[in-house]
Amino acid sequence: MSDLESKRDATPPDDRGDPIEALLRLTGPRPRVPAERAERVKDAVRAHWRSGIEGSRKRNRRRVAAALAVAATIVVAIGVGVLRRGDVAPPVPSAGHVERVAGAALLLPSATLAAGDEIAEGSELSTDAGGLVAMRLASGHSVRLDAGTRLRVLPGGALALDRGAVYVDSRGPDGAAAGALEIRTPLGNVSNVGTQYEVRLGEASVRIRVREGAVSLAGAGATHRVDAGEELELDDAGRTVRRELTGYGEGWSWVDGITPMLDLEGRSLREFLDWVVRERGQRLRFAVGELEDAASTTTLSGSIQGMTLDQALESVLPTCGMRHRTDGDVLRIESLRGDPETSS
Amino acid sequence: MNFRDKSLTRRMLAGDEGAFDEFFAEYFPGLYRFAMTRMNHDADASEEVVQSTLCKAITKLDTYRGEAALFTWLCTFCRHEISAFYRRANRQPSTVDLVEDDTAIAAALESLWVLGGEGPETELRRKEVARLVHVALDRLPTRYADSLEWKYIDGLPVKEIAERLGLGPKAAESLLTRARAAFRDAFSALTGGNAGPGPVLP
Numbered sequence: 001m002s003d004l005e006s007k008r009d010a011t012p013p014d015d016r017g018d019p020i021e022a023l024l025r026l027t028g029p030r031p032r033v034p035a036e037r038a039e040r041v042k043d044a045v046r047a048h049w050r051s052g053i054e055g056s057r058k059r060n061r062r063r064v065a066a067a068l069a070v071a072a073t074i075v076v077a078i079g080v081g082v083l084r085r086g087d088v089a090p091p092v093p094s095a096g097h098v099e100r101v102a103g104a105a106l107l108l109p110s111a112t113l114a115a116g117d118e119i120a121e122g123s124e125l126s127t128d129a130g131g132l133v134a135m136r137l138a139s140g141h142s143v144r145l146d147a148g149t150r151l152r153v154l155p156g157g158a159l160a161l162d163r164g165a166v167y168v169d170s171r172g173p174d175g176a177a178a179g180a181l182e183i184r185t186p187l188g189n190v191s192n193v194g195t196q197y198e199v200r201l202g203e204a205s206v207r208i209r210v211r212e213g214a215v216s217l218a219g220a221g222a223t224h225r226v227d228a229g230e231e232l233e234l235d236d237a238g239r240t241v242r243r244e245l246t247g248y249g250e251g252w253s254w255v256d257g258i259t260p261m262l263d264l265e266g267r268s269l270r271e272f273l274d275w276v277v278r279e280r281g282q283r284l285r286f287a288v289g290e291l292e293d294a295a296s297t298t299t300l301s302g303s304i305q306g307m308t309l310d311q312a313l314e315s316v317l318p319t320c321g322m323r324h325r326t327d328g329d330v331l332r333i334e335s336l337r338g339d340p341e342t343s344s
Numbered sequence: 345m346n347f348r349d350k351s352l353t354r355r356m357l358a359g360d361e362g363a364f365d366e367f368f369a370e371y372f373p374g375l376y377r378f379a380m381t382r383m384n385h386d387a388d389a390s391e392e393v394v395q396s397t398l399c400k401a402i403t404k405l406d407t408y409r410g411e412a413a414l415f416t417w418l419c420t421f422c423r424h425e426i427s428a429f430y431r432r433a434n435r436q437p438s439t440v441d442l443v444e445d446d447t448a449i450a451a452a453l454e455s456l457w458v459l460g461g462e463g464p465e466t467e468l469r470r471k472e473v474a475r476l477v478h479v480a481l482d483r484l485p486t487r488y489a490d491s492l493e494w495k496y497i498d499g500l501p502v503k504e505i506a507e508r509l510g511l512g513p514k515a516a517e518s519l520l521t522r523a524r525a526a527f528r529d530a531f532s533a534l535t536g537g538n539a540g541p542g543p544v545l546p
Contacts, residue, residue, distance in 0.1 A: 020524055023531075024496040027474035030481055030489075031380075033373045037387070041376075041395045042368050048399040053359045094358040097351060118354055138355075176511060266525040271518060299525050 095121045095153045096137035099260035103131035103147070121155045127164070132258035140178030142169040144258045146200075158182040165200035167255045168192060170213075187234055188219015196247075196281075197226075198255070205235040211247040211281050247281030248329040256280060261304045261312060269320050270295040276309055277331050287334040291322060295333070348485070350410030357405055371415060372398070374482030375422055381475060382426050393429050397422040415483055480530040488523035495520060 098117040105113040108124040119125070119135055125145060127133055133145040139157055149164025159166070161183055170178040170192055183190040183199050187206040190199050196211035208215055209231045217224045220238030231245040245251075262275050273295060277284045286292040298320050304312040313324050318336060325332045352370075355363035375397060379390035401421045408417055481489040487509060494500040494508065506516035 018496075020492070020527060021496040023473075023477055024492060026470075027477040029493050029497050030373070030478040031377060033376045034387075037376070037391050038372060041372060041391060041398070044395050045368065045398040045402065046364060049356070049364055049402050052403060053357075094355060094360065097354060116350070118358065136351075176515065266522050266529070268521065 094138060095119050095123070095157065096135050098133060098135045099142075100134040100258055101132070102258055104128045105131040105133045105145070119153055121153055123153045124150070125153070126150045132254065134258045134260045136260070137181070139181065140170070140176065141181050142260065143167070144255055146254050154184070158184060160184045161199055161201050163201060165198055167198045168196070170195045187236060188217050190215055190217050205233050207231065207233045209245055209251070211252070246329060252281060256309050259309055261307060264300045264302055264304055264316075267300050268296055269298040269300055269316070272300060272316060273331070273333065276313060279309060280331070282329050282331045285330050285332045287332060291333055291335060294320070349414035350408070353405050353408050353414065356402070370486045371418055374415060375418055377478060377482060378419055378422055379426060389429060393422065393425045397425045400425065413483070476534050477531065480527055480534055483530045484523065484526050487519065488526050491516070491520055492523050492527060
């Protein structure tokens, strides 16, 4: 029990209530800053910030120019040809950042990708046979690259899949949905109407698998809608094959391996479990109702960064007196002490 | 790692105007209140110090690693700027014993909870509790602090809070739950976890 909540019991019965509500009502809103002061400071600080950014851009231009000058000298020296040098391009906007990397992944042509790296518009990313990458686009989409994937981040926010597969989740950890995202492939363009799906490019086909929501694939002169629980394959002759799909299982396991972990601090156990089952395409069941109540009232503290979803479950649940069992697409939560055979 | 703060600073370093607006809206009011309480509520001096704080911090933005919350990082700059202000003015800062600077004061707060009644001493301590509540709110993400004020002070229904935040009702409920937990932690940390036996004030 928290300090504030434990102190509620010390108050007379008539005064009992939500201590946070009582405290906030008692103290009232924070004093507001006069608008004219805020505007004055904002203008001054913005001018300082812009001048810093401009200075940094000029330094970058000088560095690029110096590098181009060296390159030009080399080209002339070996007599290969003439280096055409126009104006140096302005810095490109950020399109997102890398959240997690497993194995080897490159920002082409040769920079090794690491968590926290900025992804600029126009970047080209590549994963090798064992590499996986999770990135968060500025638009809010979580995009995960499977092994053997090559992906370009186009100006304006669209993605171009040249090889391999990507998984897209357009809902953030707080449940807010990002807008539309277009993924271009040589066989057609995919745009999401909904939230969790995979686009895989084969030798002569593109395959869409939708876990949640719906996706539209425009290719070969037609537009195809793919709903949750469906898989659609379009080949280079324009033929389509539609199959039923489960949202959980081996076919999705690569996505589990690169899931960016939730920031646990202050969240309830129930929020954590809801996030896990959504990430895995499972359904949540509690062995008994008491566990469900406990999950809603248990607040978590700590970090699961760097873990897999299974490791996170194995770390978190025992500290709450619980364990989990996977039964097909059901994640069942049980008491560590064992439960009666009733389920909620 | 404070991913959200780190992401915001990255966007600012990339020249994103929207990120600058977000940064200013999120941190200026809290920093201004932070300075006001340490500068004897001198509004002009606080404005000067906060402007200088933000300019210095922006110049060093590329050194922010995301290990501390961005507001905490900015407060460090602000403390330096307040000291520098008084050095330049060849003045001593007014004596301010603030709980978030000196946890020994936390014990004194306890008496407030059992004191009750009226009188100058109670009034003074009520003001100090109010200041601590406001400091705790300022240390939360803006959405958390705003949603708590909207719900508990303005009495808005969750549906309206959800609309203001651009969330669904369920997500807003979830955010409020996290906001309450974060407020509890921040307030508890400020008072050394020793805020007394409960709000008995009217």
